[in-house]
Amino acid sequence: MAVSMVPQCAVAKxxxxxxxxxxxxxxxxxxxxAGATQDSWTVALAPNGVGPSADAHNFVEAQARVHALLADIRAGKKPAKPIVVHVATGTYTLSKPLLFGPDDGGDAKFPVSYVADDPGHVTISGGVALAASGMAGRRMTFDLPASLTVDWSxxxxxxxxxxxxxxxxxxxxxxTWLVQPGSKDKGTVIPDAKALQWLQGLSADDRARAELFLYQSWTSSLHHFTVNGNAVQLAVPAKWAPLAFGNSQRFFVENVTAALDAPGEWIGTGRQVTYIPSGDQAGSPAAQIPVLPRLIQIKGTATNPVGYLSFTGMQFLYTASTPNAGNFVDLQGASAIGAAIEADFAHDIAFRNCLIAHVGGYGIWMRASVSDSLIDDNVVYDTGAGAVRLSxxxxxxxDALITHNITVTNNVLAETGKIFPGGPAIFVGxxxxxxxxxxxxANxxxxxxxxxGKWPVGGPVSARNHINRNIFxxxxxxxxSDIAAIYTLSGMTGTEINENFIREARSYTKYGGWFGAGAAGIYLDEGTSGVTARNNVVVNTDSGGFHINYGRDNVAEGNVLAGGEQAEVTLLHDRGGKAMDFRRNTLFPISSKPFQGALTNATSSFEGNAVAGAGSAGQDVGTCGRGCAKQNAQLSVGPGLLDVHVSGAGTGQQTIDRVLANAGPHGDMAALRDVVITERRPKLSPPNPAPNP
Known part of the structure; x- marks a missing residue:
């Protein structure tokens, strides 16, 4: 493990x-x-043992010190009190992931903590620094160190x-390019003439390494391929046949030298990396290539779990993401992708005040049989998949393998899905x-x-989860497409979704049908049952604030739903039974039909709802009937994140005020709520050529 003294992580421009x-x-x-002190046993970990009081040169040595203290405490040779490893400023570059097993954890009376002496200036890195070696025209080169070999295929x-x-x-x-009609084979993609000509012109070396990135509705896949006549043959078939979700399916090709032509792009060949700087980069370049798949692995056993272990104030940066031999087919949620930090068979684990960034998969994953643990006050961003994953x-x-009682609170989770866009920001299985x-x-x-995440659906999957007071x-x-700010699948008995603020849920809109505008505020997908959604505020979505595929015994009460491009409330299918009770909600719809789908007196009940807005008098409230009253109040939305107001006589303002006062991180982080939306981004998918006929 190499150690160097460097400043804290810089955010990309x-x-x-x-x-x-x-x-x-x-x-x-x-x-x-960090100034708080407690009576504890201490271990001083410093870069290369620098400092008069350093006890350890690296994490492995620090762990050995901890083992000795734990052995003495358990043998009664030392008093039982917390053990704190003070980690000095520096970058700790790992040659392999740090493994914490049962012997590394403590007890309720003597927990083990790894704490940064200066939060933000202790970095655990899975990357390797590259040396700049030259500049030719607008292309910059970096050399790999002699110790590093990279598979560019x-x-x-x-x-x-x-x-x-x-x-x-x-x-x-x-x-992107668009898939053309002509194939129903999951392993065959038909490109248009321009794309085909470009693909046929690739060199033999480029053909061997090229990857085709194929978008599906709610996920994507990555394939090696060959060109055969006017078709592209995928090395591993996709999950669905081409154009299965509509007439505008996108793809592009990456990892080829012939494509290196735009600022910000790079390619690796042999012992060198070639990079085209972007216009806002100045000064001496510093390059990193991630090589480790994870940074921390906490791994106990069913009979001997890891317990009472925490990490505070550190940065965890740079992990690799190498799908299976360059072929990766995602069914849902980038579920086969790992995380920078993983835990199995553990309890009372905590990550506080940390930053996780520039990773190739998820940020942190509490995997099998993890309980009573905390992910609090962290920033997780720039992830290849999602940010946080449970189970x-x-x-x-x-049942012993089910992860439970995890608290994820006061975190900023942003800029996710950079490699595997199917990964949700928070994925709970x-x-x-x-x-x-x-x-x-955000973002x-x-x-x-x-x-x-149970396919096929049926029966309880997750129960008694609480999704409350978040900002999305x-x-x-x-x-x-086919996404939401809050998405559930299958049985959810006792789950509550309360007082969340959702602003801007946008999908790829060119598939046609439901998939052409599939971004809801709250989406109870197939078989979701037993969910209560109360006092949420949902503003500006493609497909409405509240969407149910089918399910039973769900309650939507006191919510404010506004600005949906389609109906604010949809029940897609009727599979028998009562899907929902819809009561005392306030709607500010754009659509002339705020309710749509299989909503009937048999599938739903309506009570005390208000339909407001400038055009409310002419709107068709459908089966809501007497359960909906029309009002003249209007909802206005300004540029600031919290600029949401009701004018005129009507309901909804009290709910909005309460939600905006309490949602999102607490304390100093609350200041961000005044800043976020002033930089509203456009959609990531710009206008494409006209869809295929």
Whole structure:
């Protein structure tokens, strides 16, 4: 493990200013808290053992010191009190992930903590620094160190001056090609004539390394391929046949030297990386290539879990993301992708006041049989997939494997899905009794929160989860479809979704049908049952504030739903039973029909709702009937995140005021609520050529 003295992580210049401010506030707050002292056993970990009181040169040596203290405490040779490892300023570059097993954890009376002496200036890195070696025209080169070998036949990542570079692609970032009709084979894609001509012109070396990135509705896949006549044959078939979701399916090709032509792009060949600087980069370039798949692995066993272990005030940067031999097919949620920090068979684990960034998968993942743990007051951004993940993928083999009682609170989770856009910011699988509260979730490519994941659906999956008082902003950004700020799947008994503020949920709108405008505020997908959604405020979505596919015994009460491009309330299918009670909600619809789908007196009940807005008098409230009263009040939305107001006589303002006062991170982070939306971003998917006929 190499150690060097470097400043804290710099936010990429292309990141929004509010994120820069969030990190500044985050570290200032962490430093204020770092002054607290307690009676404890201490271990001093310093770069290369620098300092008169250094006990350890690296984390492995620090762990050995901790083991000795724990052994003495358990043997009664030392008093039982907390053990604190003070980690001195520096970058600790790992040669392999740090492993924390049962012997590394403490007890309720003597927990083990790794604490940065100066929060924000202790970095755990899985990257390798590259030396700048030259400049030819507008192309810059970096040399790999002699100790590093990279497989360029699969996609890699590069960061220059803290900014994620774009792996050379065609068309360039912001544009795509469209799949043409003519194939129903999951392994065959028909490109248009221009794309085909470009692909046929690739050199043999480029053909061997090229990757085709294929968008599906709510996910994507990555394929090696060959060109055969007018068709592209995928090395591994996609999950769905071409154009399965509509007539405008996108793709591009990356990881080829022929595509290196735009500022911010890069490509690796042999022992060198070539990069085209972007216009806002100045000074000496600093490049990093991630090499480790994860940074921290906390791993106990069913009979001997890891307990009472925490990390505070550190930065975790740079992890690799290498899909299986360059072929990756995602069904949902980037569920096969790992995280920078992973835990299995553990309890009372905590990550506080940390930053996780520039990673190739998820940020942090509490996997199998993790309980009573805390993810609090962190910033997680620039992730290849999502930010936070709870539970293993699919159905656990036994109840003992179910992760539960995890609190995710006061975090800023942003800029997710950079490689695997199907990854939600927070992904909760088969997991119970978790609290997701007072987080700020922004600039995602998929759901803000996704809970569930049982296919085929049926029966309870996740129960008694609490999604309360969060802020969701810029969800989806037009990248994918069939998404939501808050998404659930299958049985959810006892789950509550309360007092969240959702502003801007946008999808890729060119598939046609539901998939052509599939971004809702709250989306209870297939079989969702037993959910209560109260006093949420949802503003500006593609497909409305409240959407149910089918399910039973759900309640929507006291919500404010406004600005949906389609109906604010939809029940897509009737599979029998009562899907929802809809009461005392206030709607400010754009659509002339604020209710749509299979809403009938048999599937739904309506009571005390208000339909307001300038055109409310002419709107068709459909089956809501006497359960809806029309009002003349109007809702106005300004540029600031909190600029949402009701004018005129009507309902909804009290709910809006309460939600805006309490949603999102608390304390100093609350200042961000005044900043975020002033830099509203356009959708990530710009206008494409006309869809295929």
């Amino acid at each position: 292309s990141d929004p200013a509010w994120l820069t401010q969030a990190i500044d506030i985050h570290w200032g707050r962490a430093r204020e808290r 699969v996609p890699q990542q590069l960061f220059v001056n803290g900014q994620r570079a774009v792996l050379a692609r065609q068309p360039n970032e912001g544009a 293993i993928g699919g159905q656990p083999g036994s 088969w997991s119970n009794d978790n609290r997701l509260e007072n987080n700020l979730v 995602t490519t998929n759901d803000g929160v996704s809970i569930g 902003f810029n969800i989806g950004q037009g990248m994918l």
